[in-house]
Amino acid sequence: MTIYDISEKAGVSIATVSRVLNGSRKVSEKTRRKVLDIIDRYGYTPNAFARGLGLNTMKTIGIMCADSSDLYLAKGIYYVEEKLRENGYDSILCCTGYELEARAAAMNLLITKKVDGIIMVGSNFIYEKDSDNQYIANAAAQLPVMLLNGELNAANVYSVVSDDYTSMYDATLQMMQSGIKDIVYFYNSTSYSGMRKLAGYRAAMLTQTDSTEGLEQFYRGSHEDIHAMTRYLKDLQETGLQFHGIIAADDTLALAAVKYAREMNYRIPEDFSILGYNNSMLVNCCEPELTSIDNKLETLCQHLITILLGLLEGKEMPNRTVFPGEIIKRGTTR
Amino acid sequence: MTIYDISEKAGVSIATVSRVLNGSRKVSEKTRRKVLDIIDRYGYTPNAFARGLGLNTMKTIGIMCADSSDLYLAKGIYYVEEKLRENGYDSILCCTGYELEARAAAMNLLITKKVDGIIMVGSNFIYEKDSDNQYIANAAAQLPVMLLNGELNAANVYSVVSDDYTSMYDATLQMMQSGIKDIVYFYNSTSYSGMRKLAGYRAAMLTQTDSTEGLEQFYRGSHEDIHAMTRYLKDLQETGLQFHGIIAADDTLALAAVKYAREMNYRIPEDFSILGYNNSMLVNCCEPELTSIDNKLETLCQHLITILLGLLEGKEMPNRTVFPGEIIKRGTTR
DNA sequence: GTGAAAGCGCTAACAG
């Protein structure tokens, strides 16, 4: 069933059918009815390829993320996809993993598919080495690239981020003011956002101590293996390091910290404080519940889509949008 | 940059360019080199629309799921997407929510996009009323439809499922044999798979008791709100119902059950046993850790993709593939 | 208002 069949059955030209399909007003009400009727009767749907060929757009956005099963990224994908579809765009999802090569390949694939824009979900896409981000800048020469929680200084690349630095700075300060000086920073990502968080922690610490040496702990294992994370902390404790607080770069790490503290028989939060990040569903999963930083993911996504849609309409849009986070106080901090 | 530009610069016809693009062996090594060289130099990539128009396929599979941020579904999407890409297929993701209408719309959208097949991730797609599944059967008339953890008796619809009934039957029996007779079944979904699990629980219970009345508890609230789930159980307890075990239809519900038991100051598992389902990362998040049923999601996904690829190659494939689950024993059961 | 016709970029017969 093509536009030709319809035009024939309706006794009009394919141009007319095309017009009613695209809601042109230059069609008499009568003709429109007739065509619509036929279309309905035969259950015809236009061929997206043919349309795409002519228009060179498929109203489709590419979404890249490292791992769709990551709690936080999954939520991001969900919001982004939802808001795109509300606006008549579809999305092609590419889970790229954490390897640069696979990422560049995925990017190419999306470009080949003629997506109208690309959304990179998660700060882990931005590496410290500029050359590792080059493929993003290159892609941006062809279509707008949106970074959710990442920043890259390049033309046609747009960032929407949470102010991780300030959130961590404030949270660390609060914990110190509650009387804890020996706070370990527990992290597992050196992504852009990861480094911003670390910097916030460090800056706050340095207002009161000379050095954070030994307190910044980088965990390399699986992002989901809570046992391994807990073990890491135990090993750390056994090296003789003293610490009575842990600020974690995400809720999973924080949960492991809670587990660790319980196994050590510390009272939380009296003897030991813990702070998480993301305010995910995990915060309710432990005892006591986790104080965590809410980085307003849905708001970020909403704005990201607004900006992207603006760009696609040819409007000027802000390069960089920053939202403040919020500390959600629960049982693991005083 | 089109195939014409390349053919011109390489001094060959577009057909030849097309041939090297598609790896036809009927091209002399010399010509191939020359063309490849030009392609490389100008960074040309073929237009997927034009190709799709001719071939009427885009090597793209539609993935439907209710909510990509659901822990379990997200994992399913991850595996499916990964394995598709390994086999040269892309995926368009549609998060449909739980409303029938939105689902039918998403299905149409995917068909319009000329996907080569559709994968429906999650048992929640299959309703009890046959008429509510009609849109799936209709779609299957045009392209293969794969159901991950759902079953539908219709032509060109293929199911890959975990044997939820048997898993639940066995687990329930085990808990009863450990001495607990008053086991509540705690669930929040009446999907196909949800009903199978319930049936397994019920059948096992009825081997030892007369009725499960009052013990089958359906929770209607948010799928993520652990507090609400815990409250539900408290309210249940306050009605006077006696129960010393909870079998939950997923790990989130089970986690809420652990929380409930702790708040009631029950000793787990001595006084109170709990079983979860999915063996997700949540099992490590509570104290003690959760015994849970592993339904081998990755295996299911792997087979699902194998079957789909077979179908796309025109092979005969099994309609229904069932895998056994496995009870992973941890601290919440004796 | 409506129709005719020229592409959009690629694949696959077919002919050489």
Added chain:
DNA sequence: CTGTTAGCGCTTTCAC
């Protein structure tokens, strides 16, 4: 081996 050519289904001028 290589080139010519006819579509694939739709949008969009440009006439009428």
